[in-house]
Amino acid sequence: MTESLAIRKFSDLANPTRFLALAERLLPWMAGLCCLLFAAGLYLAFTTEGDYQQGDTVRIMYIHVPAAWLSMMCYSVMALSAIGTLVWRHPLADVSHKAAAPLGAAFTLIALVTGSLWGKPMWGTWWVWDARLTSVFILFLMYLGIIALNRAMDDPSKAARVSSVLILVGFVNIPIIKFSVDWWNTLHQPASVIRMGGPTIDGEFLRPLLVMAMAYTLLFFTLHITAMRNEIWRRRIATQRRLAARTASREV
Amino acid sequence: MSHAFYIYTSYGVTALITLAVIAWTLLDGRARRREMAELEAAGIRRRSSPPVTEGKQA
Known part of the structure; x- marks a missing residue:
C-alpha cells in the first residue's frame, strides 16, 4: 500500500506540468540556500x-575536488535518466539528460582547469597523460559529444534515444575515473575523502571542502531543475507552433 | 599568500565558468517565457490550458 503510494507520488512528479509547478515553488529556496552555502564555503576556504x-x-582543493565529484555525479544522473528514456520512454527523462549535459561539461572543465593550475606549482607540470587526468579529459569529450548529438537532430525523442545509448556506453568511464588512481600508477594522488576507512585529511581542510561540496551539489540541482524547466517550455513552444501552423494551413 | 597567481586564477576561472552557466540558464528561461507570452498574445495556447476569456480559446 505504502509502496504503491510512493510509486504514485513519483509518477505524479514525472508529469511535466506537476514538475513545472514544483520547480516554481522549490527554485527560489534552492537558489537562496545555495548562495548561503557558497558564502560560508568561500569564507572557510x-x-x-x-x-x-x-x-x-x-x-x-575547495573548488577542484567538488567540481570533480560533480562531473561524475552529473554523468550518473544522466545515466539514470538515460535508463528512464530507454526503458520507460518517459519524456521527462529525455529532458533531464539533455539539460544536465552542458552542466556536466562546465563542472568537468572547472575540474580540469583548476587541477592544471594546482598541478603546476605542486607537481611541476600543467598536465600529464596519467590515467586519472586522461579519463577525466575523456569524460569532458563525452559531454561535448552528447551535447552535439542532442543538437544534431530535430526530433527530440529520437535524439534522446540515440544519446541515451551513448550515455550508457560512456558510463563505463565513471568507475575507471574513480579507481584509476588505484589500478594504475598515477601522478594524481589516490582518494583521501571518499575511501574505505574514512577520510585521511585533517578536519581543518575537510570542513570547507564539505561545505563547498554541498554548495556545488545544490548549485547543480538548482541549475538542472531550471534547465529542465526551460527545455519543457522549449518543447511546448515548438509543439504549439507546429499545431498553429497546421491549423492555419487547414483554414487556407 | 604563497602561489597567489595559481589560487586566484583558479577561483577566477571557476567563477567565470559558473557565472556563465548561471547566466545562460537564466537568459534561456527568460527567452522561453517571452516566446510563450508572444504565443499567448497571438491567441495560440495549449489545448490543456484552462480558458482565460469567455471560454473562446481552449
Whole structure:
C-alpha cells in the first residue's frame, strides 16, 4: 500500500506540468540556500590554515575536488535518466539528460582547469597523460559529444534515444575515473575523502571542502531543475507552433 | 599568500565558468517565457490550458 503510494507520488512528479509547478515553488529556496552555502564555503576556504607542505595552494582543493565529484555525479544522473528514456520512454527523462549535459561539461572543465593550475606549482607540470587526468579529459569529450548529438537532430525523442545509448556506453568511464588512481600508477594522488576507512585529511581542510561540496551539489540541482524547466517550455513552444501552423494551413 | 597567481586564477576561472552557466540558464528561461507570452498574445495556447476569456480559446 505504502509502496504503491510512493510509486504514485513519483509518477505524479514525472508529469511535466506537476514538475513545472514544483520547480516554481522549490527554485527560489534552492537558489537562496545555495548562495548561503557558497558564502560560508568561500569564507572557510580563505580563513582556514594552509597546508604545511602545499601552503596556500590547498585552497584550490575547495573548488577542484567538488567540481570533480560533480562531473561524475552529473554523468550518473544522466545515466539514470538515460535508463528512464530507454526503458520507460518517459519524456521527462529525455529532458533531464539533455539539460544536465552542458552542466556536466562546465563542472568537468572547472575540474580540469583548476587541477592544471594546482598541478603546476605542486607537481611541476600543467598536465600529464596519467590515467586519472586522461579519463577525466575523456569524460569532458563525452559531454561535448552528447551535447552535439542532442543538437544534431530535430526530433527530440529520437535524439534522446540515440544519446541515451551513448550515455550508457560512456558510463563505463565513471568507475575507471574513480579507481584509476588505484589500478594504475598515477601522478594524481589516490582518494583521501571518499575511501574505505574514512577520510585521511585533517578536519581543518575537510570542513570547507564539505561545505563547498554541498554548495556545488545544490548549485547543480538548482541549475538542472531550471534547465529542465526551460527545455519543457522549449518543447511546448515548438509543439504549439507546429499545431498553429497546421491549423492555419487547414483554414487556407 | 604563497602561489597567489595559481589560487586566484583558479577561483577566477571557476567563477567565470559558473557565472556563465548561471547566466545562460537564466537568459534561456527568460527567452522561453517571452516566446510563450508572444504565443499567448497571438491567441495560440495549449489545448490543456484552462480558458482565460469567455471560454473562446481552449
